[in-house]
Amino acid sequence: MKVGIPRALFYYSFYPMFKTFFEKLGVKTVVSSPTTKKVLDNGIKDTVTDACVPVKLYHGHVADLIGKVDFVFVPRLVCIDNEATFCPKFLGLPDMVTYSIDNLPPLITPRIDFRNGRLELLKVCYSIGRMFTKNVVKIFKAYQESIKSLKNYEQEFLEGKIPPLNIKKRLNSDINLGALGYPYMLYDQYLSLNLLKKLFDLGVSVTTPEMISREDKLKQAGKLKKTLFWHYSNGVIRTAFHMFENCNIDGIIHVTAFGCGPDFIVDKLLELEAKKRSVPFLTITLDEQTGEEGLKTRLEAFVDMLRLRRRLA
């Protein structure tokens, strides 16, 4: 029995958890191959044109798993923090996938909504576990192990590592930069055109939202008049506020996808806030067409400007 996990969207936030859970149940997991042009092209073919690149890419990764696995794991993440849901496209993801791709293997689509009570995750795990084993103790152990592995994974980020890219944050650097964006944009090498690596090569110390602890983010929650409706967006905007106040940053780069729904609000709010605090701000919008050289030039120019600014100050 093999379960496929598409390497896109929430993969970068929860992958170790999914993997541990299934493996402890005695089920093999197969992750779709890293993003390539072919994967993305397949995704574009299956989706409507207005969808954002990450969603198109997700379809590509699901398609990549066809024929390799018995099930594909496409959870419907609704709410995991009791205050905000995910982007509507996440909420409708299993439906979109079902009606967009032909010849799909059966999908496992648990609905995960923490507003249903504290035991929600356990209940979801139990219902998935029962598909593969009757041993309740085994399911419970798998559940515990999976949570532990998620904690370890998150801890690695807090220590400044980026496990999906296998790099570690530079500590002693003249330029301190915030690269803000959703994990599925930042940590996908193909989609982000290796943006983080490029910044590392320019000798910059980069902080991403995952490197700021949950508590620090929550402290900034009151800064906005109205809490945003989306889990990842709240993370990004709170990280920005935290960095404005505590990190003595030189600049902010906001990485977003073309046509990203929530981001037009996040981006404008960040831009206005950065303007108020006179922090240099750069928006990088990525889509299936973005060229690598163009991005490199823009990043170099931005970093050069920050260095100049620091020297003049």
Next chain:
Amino acid sequence: MKITYPYVGNSHIVIKNLLERFGNEVVVPPKPSKRTLSYGTQFAPEFACVPFKILLGTYIEALEMGADTIVSTGGVGPCRAGLYTTLQEEILKDLGYDFQMITLEPPGHYLKDLIAQIKKLINRKMSIREFWSIIRFVWEQLKLFDETELMSFKIRPLEIKKGETTRVYREMVDLIASAQTVKELREIRHEVNKRFENIEIKENYDPIKVGIVGEVYVVLEPFANLEIEETLGELGVYVERSMFLTHYTINNAVTDLFHIKGEKNVKKAAVPYFNEMCGGHGRESVGHTILYAKKGFDGVIHLSPFTCIPEIVAKSILPAVSKDYNISVLSISLDEQTGKAGLRTRLEAFVDLLDKKRQKFKERMA
């Protein structure tokens, strides 16, 4: 305090009556025009949807006309529209305008807050009886607007002299706008019926039937959808719309209080395809499409602003619905670039297609 508010369909007249009777000075927002949209596009983020841009442009025009308070509605997500006032306030303040933003949140989650905001809008003493009589009057007026519009949809495809229905409809809108009491509205209702009956119509003509579904603003505001209902009507198509203003108000103000989401039958129809309420009117679009198919409509036109998230989800699912229920669906994405002539060509092609499909069906039956 000079109040202004968003412009949607005919609602501006009703809201003006309501606010004036509550003792406020009102700046009636101008009808959206090219200028409105160009203001909106200039200052709004690139990926904001058309409704956001039109509203932002309207606010700028109204603020230039001297307004100092903006009233608009909020929301609880996950559709972006619930955050529009927050962002629009930031953008307008950044542009240097000085004003107050009053956001009316849905009663289900923010009842206390809503009452406090409504109190801000009532600026003269009145008895409860008077309050209800005002509410009753504006409600009746809103209902009459919707009825008139509905009637125009029925008559327009049958008219012999092209454009007559639209002319009568516009006259009637002005007439309804001039009413001051419920009694006057009653008289006007007779007048409306009479005028529409007097339009010469074709006998024995069975028009193509098309349902319109999609995001609320572009469905309700003719400027945003390039007067699609008029264009279709003049092509000889009977149009039915999934949403009306009265409808929308009830669904979002009244039922929300009791935490009922969406209309029951629509929701039920959509569930096999669309399992999750994902904000906006995405699920309603799918549900209504199925209901139209069941009612024997020839086709459905799905309107959505470019980058609208819930409608993108709906759009991904609609092809499956179209196949299962054998109903033709045309998805139209609207933004500031959409041109009327281009849209007309697409509509003509779609209607031709529906006509051919119907003929083929008849031949097969014969």
